Amino acid sequence: MVQVNGNYLKLKAGYLFPEIGRRVKAFTEANPQAPIIRLGIGDVTEPLPEACRSAMKAAIDAMGTREGFHGYGPEQGYLWLREAIANHDFQARGCAITAEEIFVSDGSKCDSSNILDILGEGNRIAVTDPVYPVYVDSNVMAGRTGEADDAGRYGGLTYLPITADNGFTAEIPTEPVDLIYLCFPNNPTGAVASKAQLQQWVDYARAHGALILFDAAYEAFIQDPELPHSIYEIDGARECAIEFRSFSKNAGFTGTRCALTVVPRGLMGRTATGEAVELWTLWNRRQSTKFNGVSYMVQRGAEAVYSPEGQAQVKALVAFYMENAAIIRRELASAGLEVFGGEQAPYVWVKTPAGVDSWSFFDKLLQQAHVVGTPGSGFGAAGEGYFRLSAFNSRTNVDEAMGRIKAALAA
Numbered sequence: 001m002v003q004v005n006g007n008y009l010k011l012k013a014g015y016l017f018p019e020i021g022r023r024v025k026a027f028t029e030a031n032p033q034a035p036i037i038r039l040g041i042g043d044v045t046e047p048l049p050e051a052c053r054s055a056m057k058a059a060i061d062a063m064g065t066r067e068g069f070h071g072y073g074p075e076q077g078y079l080w081l082r083e084a085i086a087n088h089d090f091q092a093r094g095c096a097i098t099a100e101e102i103f104v105s106d107g108s109k110c111d112s113s114n115i116l117d118i119l120g121e122g123n124r125i126a127v128t129d130p131v132y133p134v135y136v137d138s139n140v141m142a143g144r145t146g147e148a149d150d151a152g153r154y155g156g157l158t159y160l161p162i163t164a165d166n167g168f169t170a171e172i173p174t175e176p177v178d179l180i181y182l183c184f185p186n187n188p189t190g191a192v193a194s195k196a197q198l199q200q201w202v203d204y205a206r207a208h209g210a211l212i213l214f215d216a217a218y219e220a221f222i223q224d225p226e227l228p229h230s231i232y233e234i235d236g237a238r239e240c241a242i243e244f245r246s247f248s249k250n251a252g253f254t255g256t257r258c259a260l261t262v263v264p265r266g267l268m269g270r271t272a273t274g275e276a277v278e279l280w281t282l283w284n285r286r287q288s289t290k291f292n293g294v295s296y297m298v299q300r301g302a303e304a305v306y307s308p309e310g311q312a313q314v315k316a317l318v319a320f321y322m323e324n325a326a327i328i329r330r331e332l333a334s335a336g337l338e339v340f341g342g343e344q345a346p347y348v349w350v351k352t353p354a355g356v357d358s359w360s361f362f363d364k365l366l367q368q369a370h371v372v373g374t375p376g377s378g379f380g381a382a383g384e385g386y387f388r389l390s391a392f393n394s395r396t397n398v399d400e401a402m403g404r405i406k407a408a409l410a411a
Contacts, residue, residue, distance in 0.1 A: 007143045012152050016133050016378035017041050020362075027366055037401045039328075039389045040372040042187070042346070044252045046320060046394075048301070049313035052251060055304035059297040070296040075287045077104025077260070081299045084306040085260060089245070095232035101264050101280065103287055104294050104302075106257040108217050108244040112181075113138035115213060115242065115261070117290070118282040120272065123178040128170050129159040130188055130379030130386070132215065135181040151381040161382040162189060164340065164351070169197065172204050180205065182231075183215035185222060188379045188388040189349040190341015192227050198234045205240035211269065211279075212241040217259075220250035220318050222344050238264040242279070249321075249346065249392070251305050251314050258294050258302045321346045324391035324398045331402035332389075335409050346391040349376070353409070361387050368411065369404035 020040055028036060047053075062068025076082070082099035090097035105111050113134055121144055127135050136154065139145050146155025153159055158177050162168045168191035170182065182201065184193040205212050214231040222229055231241045243262040247253035263280045270276055294302075304310045325342035332339050338351035350373075352361040358375035365371045376386030391398070 005141070005143075007141050010140050010145070010147055010154070011137060012148050016374070019378070020372065020374065023362070024366065024372055034370045036370050036372060037393070037397045037404070038372045039391075039393055039398075039401055040374045042249065042390050042392055043254050044249060044317075044321075044392045045397075046252060046317055048252045048256065049305070049310055049317065051304040051307050051310035051313055052253075052301040056297045056301040059300040063296065073293045073296055073299070075291050075293045076284065077102065077294065078296070078299050081303045082260075084303050088306045090230060090232060090262075093229060093233055095230050096238065097232055097262055097264070101262055103261045103263065103283065104299060105259050105261060105287075105291065106294055107248070108215060108246040108259040108261070109134055111244050111259065111261045112213065112215060114286070114290075115283070116142050116144070117286050118279060119179065119211075119269070122272070124158065124176065125156070125179045125181070126158040126160055126173050126177040127181045127380075128183070128186070129153075129161050129381060130376060130383030131181070132183055132187050133379065135213075136380075152377075153381055159380070159382070162186070162191060163382055164338075168340065169193075170201075172200055176208055176210075178208075178210050180210055180212045181215070182212055183217070185218040185345035186341075187215075187218065187345075188347055188374065188376065188383070189386075190343070190345035190347040191349075192222065192224070192344045194226070195228050195234060198228060198231060198237075202231070202234045202236045202240060206236050209270075210240065211267075212237070214241050214243045216243055217246040218249060218345050219245070220314070221322060221346050223322065224344060227344065232262070232264075239267065242267070247302050247305060250318055251302070251310075252317060253298075253302070256298050256301065258298050320395075321391045324393065324395065327395075327398055327402060328389055328391060331406060335406045337409075342391065348389045348391065350387045350389060352376075352385050352387050358384055358387055365405060365408060368408040369401070371401045371404055 082102040085102050086097055086099045148154045158173050160170045162170050168189050219229040231237045231243050246259040263283045265280050267279045268276045269279050328348045329339050329342040340349040342348035358377040362375045374388040376383030
Protein backbone atom coordinates (compact mmCIF):
# COMPACT_ATOMS: atom_id res chain seq x y z
CA MET A 1 0.00 0.00 0.00
CA VAL A 2 1.25 3.51 -0.82
CA GLN A 3 2.79 5.41 2.08
CA VAL A 4 1.40 8.85 2.91
CA ASN A 5 3.25 11.94 4.05
CA GLY A 6 2.85 11.54 7.80
CA ASN A 7 3.61 15.19 8.41
CA TYR A 8 0.07 16.03 7.31
CA LEU A 9 -1.20 14.02 10.24
CA LYS A 10 0.48 16.49 12.60
CA LEU A 11 -1.77 19.33 11.46
CA LYS A 12 -4.11 20.50 14.18
CA ALA A 13 -7.88 20.16 13.53
CA GLY A 14 -7.67 20.94 9.84
CA TYR A 15 -6.91 24.26 8.20
CA LEU A 16 -8.67 27.17 9.92
CA PHE A 17 -10.93 28.25 7.07
CA PRO A 18 -12.21 24.76 6.18
CA GLU A 19 -13.13 24.37 9.85
CA ILE A 20 -15.07 27.62 9.68
CA GLY A 21 -16.75 26.34 6.54
CA ARG A 22 -17.71 23.12 8.27
CA ARG A 23 -19.37 24.96 11.16
CA VAL A 24 -21.17 27.37 8.86
CA LYS A 25 -22.38 24.50 6.68
CA ALA A 26 -23.78 22.65 9.68
CA PHE A 27 -25.55 25.80 10.88
CA THR A 28 -27.07 26.66 7.50
CA GLU A 29 -28.29 23.10 6.98
CA ALA A 30 -30.05 23.31 10.34
CA ASN A 31 -31.23 26.89 9.68
CA PRO A 32 -31.74 27.18 5.90
CA GLN A 33 -33.57 30.52 6.18
CA ALA A 34 -30.82 32.26 8.18
CA PRO A 35 -29.38 35.17 6.12
CA ILE A 36 -25.63 34.66 6.59
CA ILE A 37 -23.22 37.59 6.20
CA ARG A 38 -19.60 36.50 5.79
CA LEU A 39 -16.91 38.74 7.23
CA GLY A 40 -14.51 35.86 7.81
CA ILE A 41 -12.06 35.07 5.02
CA GLY A 42 -10.33 37.90 3.20
CA ASP A 43 -12.13 37.44 -0.10
CA VAL A 44 -13.05 40.61 -1.97
CA THR A 45 -16.58 41.29 -3.16
CA GLU A 46 -16.44 44.30 -5.50
CA PRO A 47 -16.11 43.87 -9.30
CA LEU A 48 -12.76 43.85 -11.06
CA PRO A 49 -11.63 47.35 -12.12
CA GLU A 50 -12.89 48.29 -15.57
CA ALA A 51 -9.35 48.90 -16.80
CA CYS A 52 -8.43 45.32 -15.94
CA ARG A 53 -11.58 43.87 -17.48
CA SER A 54 -11.04 45.80 -20.71
CA ALA A 55 -7.44 44.64 -20.94
CA MET A 56 -8.45 41.03 -20.36
CA LYS A 57 -11.18 41.23 -23.02
CA ALA A 58 -8.73 42.67 -25.53
CA ALA A 59 -6.27 39.90 -24.68
CA ILE A 60 -8.94 37.24 -25.24
CA ASP A 61 -9.76 38.75 -28.63
CA ALA A 62 -6.07 38.79 -29.50
CA MET A 63 -5.86 35.10 -28.58
CA GLY A 64 -8.41 34.47 -31.33
CA THR A 65 -5.98 35.61 -34.01
CA ARG A 66 -2.82 34.00 -35.32
CA GLU A 67 -0.88 37.20 -34.77
CA GLY A 68 -2.07 37.74 -31.22
CA PHE A 69 -2.14 34.16 -29.99
CA HIS A 70 0.08 33.32 -27.01
CA GLY A 71 0.93 29.80 -25.92
CA TYR A 72 3.36 29.02 -23.13
CA GLY A 73 4.67 32.24 -21.68
CA PRO A 74 7.82 32.77 -19.65
CA GLU A 75 7.57 31.06 -16.27
CA GLN A 76 8.85 34.25 -14.64
CA GLY A 77 6.07 36.37 -16.19
CA TYR A 78 5.99 38.57 -19.27
CA LEU A 79 8.66 41.25 -19.25
CA TRP A 80 6.17 44.07 -19.87
CA LEU A 81 4.32 43.22 -16.63
CA ARG A 82 7.48 42.75 -14.60
CA GLU A 83 8.81 46.10 -15.83
CA ALA A 84 5.54 47.83 -14.85
CA ILE A 85 5.71 46.26 -11.40
CA ALA A 86 9.35 47.21 -10.90
CA ASN A 87 8.75 50.80 -11.99
CA HIS A 88 5.54 51.53 -10.09
CA ASP A 89 5.76 49.38 -6.96
CA PHE A 90 9.45 49.54 -6.18
CA GLN A 91 11.58 52.01 -8.10
CA ALA A 92 9.02 54.78 -7.55
CA ARG A 93 9.51 54.26 -3.80
CA GLY A 94 13.29 54.29 -4.02
CA CYS A 95 13.71 50.50 -4.01
CA ALA A 96 16.48 49.20 -6.28
CA ILE A 97 14.44 46.29 -7.66
CA THR A 98 14.64 45.33 -11.34
CA ALA A 99 12.24 43.41 -13.57
CA GLU A 100 14.67 40.48 -13.58
CA GLU A 101 14.17 40.09 -9.83
CA ILE A 102 10.36 39.83 -10.08
CA PHE A 103 8.61 36.49 -10.56
CA VAL A 104 4.91 36.64 -11.49
CA SER A 105 2.82 33.85 -9.98
CA ASP A 106 -0.73 32.73 -9.24
CA GLY A 107 -0.76 33.76 -5.57
CA SER A 108 1.37 34.94 -2.67
CA LYS A 109 -0.20 32.18 -0.56
CA CYS A 110 1.25 29.67 -3.00
CA ASP A 111 4.64 31.37 -3.14
CA SER A 112 5.01 31.70 0.63
CA SER A 113 4.59 27.93 0.79
CA ASN A 114 6.53 27.01 -2.36
CA ILE A 115 9.57 29.01 -1.27
CA LEU A 116 10.36 26.15 1.11
CA ASP A 117 11.34 24.11 -1.95
CA ILE A 118 14.64 26.00 -2.17
CA LEU A 119 15.38 26.23 1.57
CA GLY A 120 17.08 23.56 3.65
CA GLU A 121 15.39 21.47 6.31
CA GLY A 122 17.73 22.50 9.10
CA ASN A 123 16.67 26.14 9.28
CA ARG A 124 15.47 27.51 12.62
CA ILE A 125 12.14 29.21 11.91
CA ALA A 126 10.48 32.19 13.59
CA VAL A 127 6.84 33.17 13.13
CA THR A 128 4.67 35.76 14.79
CA ASP A 129 1.82 34.58 17.00
CA PRO A 130 -0.93 35.06 15.87
CA VAL A 131 0.17 34.18 12.36
CA TYR A 132 -1.25 33.61 8.88
CA PRO A 133 -1.75 29.80 9.12
CA VAL A 134 -0.08 28.99 5.79
CA TYR A 135 3.36 29.93 7.13
CA VAL A 136 3.12 27.35 9.90
CA ASP A 137 1.12 24.65 8.13
CA SER A 138 3.39 24.58 5.08
CA ASN A 139 6.38 23.97 7.35
CA VAL A 140 4.48 21.22 9.15
CA MET A 141 3.62 19.58 5.83
CA ALA A 142 7.26 19.76 4.76
CA GLY A 143 8.41 17.99 7.92
CA ARG A 144 10.23 20.99 9.40
CA THR A 145 8.49 21.00 12.78
CA GLY A 146 7.83 18.69 15.67
CA GLU A 147 4.42 17.79 17.04
CA ALA A 148 1.98 20.42 18.31
CA ASP A 149 1.41 20.95 22.00
CA ASP A 150 -1.96 21.48 23.67
CA ALA A 151 -1.89 25.19 22.76
CA GLY A 152 -1.29 24.36 19.09
CA ARG A 153 2.36 25.48 19.04
CA TYR A 154 4.66 23.21 17.06
CA GLY A 155 8.02 22.03 18.27
CA GLY A 156 10.91 23.45 16.28
CA LEU A 157 9.28 26.86 15.70
CA THR A 158 10.11 30.06 17.55
CA TYR A 159 6.89 31.96 18.27
CA LEU A 160 6.97 35.75 18.61
CA PRO A 161 3.76 36.92 20.35
CA ILE A 162 2.11 40.09 19.04
CA THR A 163 -0.67 41.24 21.34
CA ALA A 164 -2.11 44.39 22.84
CA ASP A 165 0.34 44.00 25.71
CA ASN A 166 3.32 44.71 23.43
CA GLY A 167 1.54 47.03 21.01
CA PHE A 168 1.36 44.26 18.39
CA THR A 169 5.08 44.66 17.78
CA ALA A 170 7.07 41.60 16.79
CA GLU A 171 10.08 41.54 19.08
CA ILE A 172 13.53 40.43 17.95
CA PRO A 173 14.06 36.82 19.13
CA THR A 174 16.46 36.19 21.95
CA GLU A 175 17.65 32.94 20.36
CA PRO A 176 19.24 32.66 16.90
CA VAL A 177 16.89 31.91 13.99
CA ASP A 178 17.54 31.45 10.28
CA LEU A 179 14.14 32.01 8.65
CA ILE A 180 11.79 34.81 9.72
CA TYR A 181 8.20 35.23 8.51
CA LEU A 182 6.94 38.82 8.73
CA CYS A 183 3.61 40.16 7.42
CA PHE A 184 2.91 43.91 7.49
CA PRO A 185 0.29 45.25 7.38
CA ASN A 186 -0.37 42.21 9.47
CA ASN A 187 -2.86 39.47 8.81
CA PRO A 188 -4.74 38.92 11.09
CA THR A 189 -4.20 41.81 13.53
CA GLY A 190 -4.03 44.74 11.09
CA ALA A 191 -0.90 46.00 12.86
CA VAL A 192 1.85 47.79 10.94
CA ALA A 193 5.62 48.17 11.26
CA SER A 194 7.57 51.42 11.03
CA LYS A 195 10.79 51.81 9.08
CA ALA A 196 12.72 51.83 12.36
CA GLN A 197 11.13 48.55 13.45
CA LEU A 198 11.83 46.88 10.12
CA GLN A 199 15.39 48.20 10.20
CA GLN A 200 15.89 46.27 13.44
CA TRP A 201 14.78 43.08 11.70
CA VAL A 202 17.02 43.70 8.70
CA ASP A 203 19.98 44.42 10.96
CA TYR A 204 19.29 41.21 12.90
CA ALA A 205 19.01 39.16 9.70
CA ARG A 206 22.25 40.53 8.28
CA ALA A 207 24.08 39.99 11.55
CA HIS A 208 22.90 36.37 11.90
CA GLY A 209 22.82 35.33 8.23
CA ALA A 210 19.02 34.94 8.44
CA LEU A 211 16.43 35.29 5.68
CA ILE A 212 13.28 37.40 6.06
CA LEU A 213 10.19 36.24 4.16
CA PHE A 214 8.20 39.46 3.97
CA ASP A 215 4.50 39.27 3.06
CA ALA A 216 3.34 42.66 1.75
CA ALA A 217 -0.01 41.48 0.37
CA TYR A 218 -1.84 44.35 2.11
CA GLU A 219 0.58 47.21 1.42
CA ALA A 220 -1.96 49.05 -0.76
CA PHE A 221 -4.14 49.63 2.31
CA ILE A 222 -1.51 51.66 4.17
CA GLN A 223 -2.84 55.19 4.74
CA ASP A 224 0.07 56.72 6.66
CA PRO A 225 2.66 58.10 4.19
CA GLU A 226 5.44 57.56 6.74
CA LEU A 227 4.97 53.78 6.81
CA PRO A 228 7.01 51.56 4.45
CA HIS A 229 5.21 49.58 1.76
CA SER A 230 8.15 47.29 0.97
CA ILE A 231 10.94 45.69 2.97
CA TYR A 232 13.29 47.03 0.29
CA GLU A 233 12.71 50.57 1.54
CA ILE A 234 14.94 49.47 4.42
CA ASP A 235 18.72 49.75 4.10
CA GLY A 236 20.34 46.36 3.62
CA ALA A 237 17.13 44.44 2.88
CA ARG A 238 18.33 43.27 -0.54
CA GLU A 239 20.93 41.20 1.32
CA CYS A 240 18.48 39.34 3.54
CA ALA A 241 14.84 39.46 2.33
CA ILE A 242 12.38 37.98 -0.15
CA GLU A 243 9.08 39.82 -0.61
CA PHE A 244 5.65 38.49 -1.59
CA ARG A 245 2.93 40.67 -3.14
CA SER A 246 -0.50 40.10 -4.63
CA PHE A 247 -3.09 41.67 -6.91
CA SER A 248 -5.82 39.82 -5.00
CA LYS A 249 -6.90 42.41 -2.44
CA ASN A 250 -6.04 45.77 -4.02
CA ALA A 251 -7.34 44.95 -7.53
CA GLY A 252 -9.80 42.16 -6.74
CA PHE A 253 -7.85 39.29 -8.35
CA THR A 254 -8.79 36.66 -5.75
CA GLY A 255 -10.69 34.71 -8.42
CA THR A 256 -8.36 35.65 -11.25
CA ARG A 257 -5.03 34.80 -9.57
CA CYS A 258 -1.99 36.96 -10.05
CA ALA A 259 0.80 37.79 -7.62
CA LEU A 260 4.55 38.18 -7.50
CA THR A 261 7.64 37.31 -5.52
CA VAL A 262 10.77 39.45 -5.43
CA VAL A 263 14.10 37.65 -5.10
CA PRO A 264 17.04 40.07 -5.38
CA ARG A 265 20.09 39.06 -7.36
CA GLY A 266 23.01 38.46 -5.04
CA LEU A 267 20.81 37.31 -2.14
CA MET A 268 22.72 34.30 -0.85
CA GLY A 269 22.10 31.16 1.14
CA ARG A 270 24.46 28.37 2.11
CA THR A 271 24.62 24.65 1.51
CA ALA A 272 24.94 22.19 4.37
CA THR A 273 28.71 22.29 3.81
CA GLY A 274 28.87 26.10 3.93
CA GLU A 275 29.09 26.90 0.21
CA ALA A 276 27.37 30.16 -0.80
CA VAL A 277 24.51 29.80 -3.32
CA GLU A 278 22.39 32.51 -4.94
CA LEU A 279 18.69 32.11 -4.04
CA TRP A 280 17.55 33.82 -7.27
CA THR A 281 19.10 31.00 -9.28
CA LEU A 282 17.38 28.35 -7.19
CA TRP A 283 13.96 30.05 -7.32
CA ASN A 284 14.28 30.59 -11.06
CA ARG A 285 15.00 26.89 -11.49
CA ARG A 286 12.12 25.94 -9.19
CA GLN A 287 9.63 28.07 -11.12
CA SER A 288 10.91 26.90 -14.49
CA THR A 289 10.51 23.28 -13.42
CA LYS A 290 7.26 23.36 -11.42
CA PHE A 291 5.29 26.32 -12.80
CA ASN A 292 4.05 27.18 -16.29
CA GLY A 293 3.25 30.80 -15.62
CA VAL A 294 0.13 32.93 -15.21
CA SER A 295 -2.18 33.14 -18.23
CA TYR A 296 -1.56 35.83 -20.83
CA MET A 297 -5.03 37.35 -20.31
CA VAL A 298 -4.61 37.66 -16.56
CA GLN A 299 -1.17 39.25 -16.91
CA ARG A 300 -2.60 41.83 -19.31
CA GLY A 301 -5.26 42.56 -16.71
CA ALA A 302 -2.58 42.98 -14.04
CA GLU A 303 -0.60 45.28 -16.32
CA ALA A 304 -3.69 47.51 -16.61
CA VAL A 305 -3.55 48.11 -12.84
CA TYR A 306 -0.64 50.46 -13.60
CA SER A 307 -2.47 52.51 -16.23
CA PRO A 308 -3.82 55.91 -15.08
CA GLU A 309 -7.36 54.52 -15.19
CA GLY A 310 -6.32 51.37 -13.32
CA GLN A 311 -4.54 53.32 -10.62
CA ALA A 312 -7.61 55.49 -10.01
CA GLN A 313 -9.94 52.48 -9.93
CA VAL A 314 -7.73 50.49 -7.56
CA LYS A 315 -7.42 53.51 -5.28
CA ALA A 316 -11.23 53.73 -5.19
CA LEU A 317 -11.51 50.02 -4.29
CA VAL A 318 -9.02 50.39 -1.46
CA ALA A 319 -10.84 53.48 -0.16
CA PHE A 320 -14.15 51.60 -0.25
CA TYR A 321 -12.86 48.70 1.83
CA MET A 322 -11.08 51.01 4.26
CA GLU A 323 -14.35 52.87 4.84
CA ASN A 324 -15.92 49.50 5.62
CA ALA A 325 -13.13 48.92 8.14
CA ALA A 326 -13.78 52.33 9.71
CA ILE A 327 -17.48 51.47 10.09
CA ILE A 328 -16.64 48.14 11.74
CA ARG A 329 -14.21 49.81 14.13
CA ARG A 330 -16.65 52.57 15.05
CA GLU A 331 -19.69 50.35 15.57
CA LEU A 332 -17.91 47.68 17.58
CA ALA A 333 -16.21 50.27 19.77
CA SER A 334 -19.59 51.88 20.42
CA ALA A 335 -20.84 48.45 21.51
CA GLY A 336 -18.15 48.37 24.19
CA LEU A 337 -15.65 46.08 22.48
CA GLU A 338 -11.92 46.79 22.35
CA VAL A 339 -10.84 47.01 18.71
CA PHE A 340 -7.47 47.12 16.94
CA GLY A 341 -6.36 47.31 13.31
CA GLY A 342 -8.62 48.52 10.53
CA GLU A 343 -6.71 51.79 10.07
CA GLN A 344 -3.86 50.67 7.79
CA ALA A 345 -5.31 47.28 6.83
CA PRO A 346 -8.69 45.78 5.87
CA TYR A 347 -8.88 43.66 9.03
CA VAL A 348 -10.30 44.62 12.41
CA TRP A 349 -8.92 42.64 15.36
CA VAL A 350 -11.45 42.53 18.18
CA LYS A 351 -10.96 41.60 21.83
CA THR A 352 -13.70 39.17 22.76
CA PRO A 353 -15.90 39.98 25.80
CA ALA A 354 -14.53 38.96 29.18
CA GLY A 355 -14.83 35.22 29.79
CA VAL A 356 -15.65 34.40 26.14
CA ASP A 357 -13.07 32.49 24.11
CA SER A 358 -12.54 32.91 20.38
CA TRP A 359 -14.55 29.95 19.12
CA SER A 360 -17.39 30.65 21.57
CA PHE A 361 -17.58 34.18 20.22
CA PHE A 362 -17.61 32.77 16.68
CA ASP A 363 -20.52 30.50 17.56
CA LYS A 364 -22.40 33.32 19.29
CA LEU A 365 -22.17 35.63 16.28
CA LEU A 366 -23.05 32.81 13.88
CA GLN A 367 -26.06 31.61 15.85
CA GLN A 368 -27.41 34.92 17.16
CA ALA A 369 -26.33 37.44 14.50
CA HIS A 370 -25.83 35.12 11.51
CA VAL A 371 -22.46 36.80 10.94
CA VAL A 372 -19.29 34.82 10.17
CA GLY A 373 -15.92 36.05 11.43
CA THR A 374 -12.64 34.32 12.22
CA PRO A 375 -11.65 33.09 15.69
CA GLY A 376 -8.33 34.55 16.76
CA SER A 377 -7.17 31.26 18.26
CA GLY A 378 -7.16 29.80 14.75
CA PHE A 379 -4.19 32.04 14.00
CA GLY A 380 -2.16 30.85 17.00
CA ALA A 381 -2.17 30.53 20.75
CA ALA A 382 -1.66 34.27 21.27
CA GLY A 383 -4.78 34.89 19.20
CA GLU A 384 -6.99 33.33 21.85
CA GLY A 385 -9.42 35.92 23.16
CA TYR A 386 -9.44 37.84 19.88
CA PHE A 387 -11.61 37.75 16.77
CA ARG A 388 -10.97 38.96 13.21
CA LEU A 389 -13.53 40.69 11.03
CA SER A 390 -12.84 41.44 7.38
CA ALA A 391 -13.81 44.68 5.64
CA PHE A 392 -14.18 42.85 2.34
CA ASN A 393 -17.91 43.01 1.69
CA SER A 394 -20.63 45.30 0.38
CA ARG A 395 -21.52 48.43 2.36
CA THR A 396 -25.05 47.11 2.81
CA ASN A 397 -23.78 43.87 4.35
CA VAL A 398 -21.29 45.64 6.61
CA ASP A 399 -23.96 48.00 7.94
CA GLU A 400 -26.39 45.13 8.45
CA ALA A 401 -23.77 42.95 10.12
CA MET A 402 -22.82 45.67 12.59
CA GLY A 403 -26.47 46.15 13.56
CA ARG A 404 -26.90 42.44 14.13
CA ILE A 405 -23.69 42.08 16.16
CA LYS A 406 -24.63 45.01 18.39
CA ALA A 407 -28.07 43.52 18.96
CA ALA A 408 -26.55 40.13 19.83
CA LEU A 409 -24.12 41.72 22.28
CA ALA A 410 -26.90 43.68 23.95
CA ALA A 411 -29.17 40.65 24.33
